[in-house]
Amino acid sequence: MKRISILGSTGSIGTQTLDVVAMHPDQFIVDGLAAGSNTDLLLEQVRRFNPRRVSVSSKQHAEEIRSSLPAGVELFYGNEGLVEIAAGGEAETVVTALVGSVGLQSTLAAIEAGRHIGLANKETLVTAGHLVTELADRKGVKILPVDSEHSAIFQCLNGENRADIASITVTASGGSFRDYTRDQLVNVTVEDALRHPNWSMGAKITIDSATMVNKGLEVIEAHWLFNLPYEKINVLLHPESIIHSYVEFCDSSIIAQLGSPDMRVPIQYALTYPNRWPSPASRLSLAAIGRLTFREMDYVRYPLLKLAIECGKAGGTATTAYNAANEVAVARFLRREIPFLRIEEIIEEVLLRHENAGNPNLQQIEQCDAVTREIAAKL
Numbered sequence: 001m002k003r004i005s006i007l008g009s010t011g012s013i014g015t016q017t018l019d020v021v022a023m024h025p026d027q028f029i030v031d032g033l034a035a036g037s038n039t040d041l042l043l044e045q046v047r048r049f050n051p052r053r054v055s056v057s058s059k060q061h062a063e064e065i066r067s068s069l070p071a072g073v074e075l076f077y078g079n080e081g082l083v084e085i086a087a088g089g090e091a092e093t094v095v096t097a098l099v100g101s102v103g104l105q106s107t108l109a110a111i112e113a114g115r116h117i118g119l120a121n122k123e124t125l126v127t128a129g130h131l132v133t134e135l136a137d138r139k140g141v142k143i144l145p146v147d148s149e150h151s152a153i154f155q156c157l158n159g160e161n162r163a164d165i166a167s168i169t170v171t172a173s174g175g176s177f178r179d180y181t182r183d184q185l186v187n188v189t190v191e192d193a194l195r196h197p198n199w200s201m202g203a204k205i206t207i208d209s210a211t212m213v214n215k216g217l218e219v220i221e222a223h224w225l226f227n228l229p230y231e232k233i234n235v236l237l238h239p240e241s242i243i244h245s246y247v248e249f250c251d252s253s254i255i256a257q258l259g260s261p262d263m264r265v266p267i268q269y270a271l272t273y274p275n276r277w278p279s280p281a282s283r284l285s286l287a288a289i290g291r292l293t294f295r296e297m298d299y300v301r302y303p304l305l306k307l308a309i310e311c312g313k314a315g316g317t318a319t320t321a322y323n324a325a326n327e328v329a330v331a332r333f334l335r336r337e338i339p340f341l342r343i344e345e346i347i348e349e350v351l352l353r354h355e356n357a358g359n360p361n362l363q364q365i366e367q368c369d370a371v372t373r374e375i376a377a378k379l
Contacts (some may be wrong), residue, residue, distance in 0.1 A: 004271065005032035005085050005115075007106055008097035010041045011144045012202045012213055013120040013146065013263065017095050018045060020268045023280050028271070032085040034076075034098075034106075039065045053089050055081030079105060086110035093271065095146065096121040099204050100327050101320075101369055104128055107234075108362075111141045118270040120146035122221040123327075127320040128365050129224035132136065137334045143225065144270040149218055150225055151266030152244035153259035157226070158274075160255075164246045168228065171238040172297070173198045175209035178239060182301065190333065198241040207330045211343055216308020220319055223312055230313050235305065237295040242284065260284045304344055307351070316358040317368040318351070324369045325350035328376035346379050 004021070007015045013130050014035075032053040035042040039061050046054060046069060055070065055076040056062050062077040069075060076084045082102075087109040094110040095118040096103050107127075110117060112135065119125070125132055136143050145151045149170045150238050157165075176195050177185060183214050193210045194203060197269035201209070208214035218294045244266075246256035259265055262281035269276065299306040304326075311318040329346040332338045338346070350372055 001029050002093065002271070003029045003031045003089075003091045004093045004095060004118075004140075005034070005051075005089060005091035006030070006095045006097060007034045007082060007103060007121075008036075008099065009033040009045055009088060010035040010038040011097055011099060012205070013095070013097035013267065015041075016264050017118075017271075018049060019280055020264055020271060021049065024277060027277075031089045031091040034082050034085040034379045037061055043068055046070065053085055057087045082106035083109045086104065086115065087113035091115055093118055093144075095267070095270070096124065097146075099123075099202055101127050101323060104132075104365075107132065108135060111135050111139055111377075114139055114141060116142045118144050118146050118267070119150075119225075120267075121322050122147060122217045124133065125224045126323050127215050127369065128362065129220070129319075130359065131362060133224050134225075142273075144273055144339050145221075145225055146263075146267050146270045147218060147221070148261070148263060148266045149245040150222060151269055153222065153226060153247060155269070156245070156247040156255040160247075160249070164249045164251075165226075165228065165232065166250050166252075167232045167234055168222060168226065168245065168247050169234040169236050170215065170222060170245050171236050171241070171243055172212065172301060173209065173241045174237050174239055174295075175212065175214075177210050178207070178237070184196045185341055186339070190336060193333075193340060197239075201263075203324055203334055204327075204330055207333065207343075208326070210340075211326075212302035212305040212344075213308065213326050213330075213347075215302075216305045216312075217323065219305075219309055220312040230309055235297045238292070240292055240296075241287065242286075242289065242292055247270045258284060258286075283321050304347060307347065310352070314356055316356040317360050317365065318356050319358070320365050320368045321335060321351060321354040321372045322347060324372035325376040328373050332377075349379055350376050 030049040030051045033051045034055040036057045053074045086106040097120045101123045107124045223254045241261040311322040325347045327344040
């Protein structure tokens with residue numbers, strides 16, 4: 001049986017990871033669960049999956065649930081708690097399902113402890129890809145992608161010679177506003193933005209899908225996961241979200257990975273690789289779908305995607321600043337402090353002020369992240 005821990009167990013990816021565990025109860029042991037403030041759901045998960053260790057976001061939340069935990073369960077909180085769940089205990093694999101750059105320290109701690117990573121927290125590679133990949137190589141740790149697009153590319157490359165890659169193409173649904181013009185975006189609401197047509201995701205990622213920031217972060221993540229230059233990474237709009245991504249090889253052959261839009265499939269593959277097990281996802285019927293459509297990516301319509309790629313090419317702390325500014329701007333939009341298009345403006349204004357530092361260490365990354373958030377919050 002495989003022991004796993006989950007960082008972000010009450011979020012969208014975390015709950016779907018536990019769906020996979022529930023389908024294969026004789027194959028997994030849940031060693032640790034780390035959640036934020038959704039303590040009611042965490043307690044339900046504890047009762048069902050019997051972890052030995054749990055963590056919550058604050059001391060206050062820890063005190064709220066302490067008396068409700070079964071005897072013998074260790075309780076932690078805060079960033080130190082995330083690190084304890086990631087690097088302590090006996091888990092072989094840690095699923096990093098946290099949203100945002102908060103997942104960086106705990107992911108590095110898990111790698112340092114020799115845990116394999118099921119990576120759903122793309123911001124870890126966006127902000128510190130050079131540090132994460134170097135440490136994983138040194139420790140002999142596998143980073144297995146959980147995002148559907150990166151899992152697709154990973155599967156397409158199974159058994160292939162990486163030197164034969166001509167390009168990879170990351171597909172994008174286009175999000176909630178894929179059929180809107182720029183003028184139509186002026187008065188959209190939070191509720192409008194959260195109505196993703198294909199995927200069930202958390203609020204922050206759903207907004208990122210609408211702005212195409214999510215796809216920009218995925219391009220940067222793909223650069224680090226597959227060690228490819230940005231010139232070999234393409235983005236294609238594919239509204240049906242059936243082809244999750246594909247790889248073109250030097251002989252012009254293309255291998256694509258297809259499936260119903262269900263995150264439990266890539267989650268399970270990251271947990272069971274190199275084996276495949278029955279999945280809770282519905283079977284794909286191409287005949288029932290009838291047709292698949294594609295559009296060239298419009299970088300004028302989605303300026304934040306273009307900006308993300310530019311930051312990736314610049315390297316250094318540019319991607320850290322991009323990500324931190326976006327996290328603050330999206331949070332402000334969700335609190336209804338700013339209109340939707342102001343997200344773009346805040347990120348652009350932050351990057352105009354940013355002084356890029358090449359090959360940053362962890363301290364420089366954390367400092368850049370903190371300073372950027374202050375600026376973005378005040379704009």
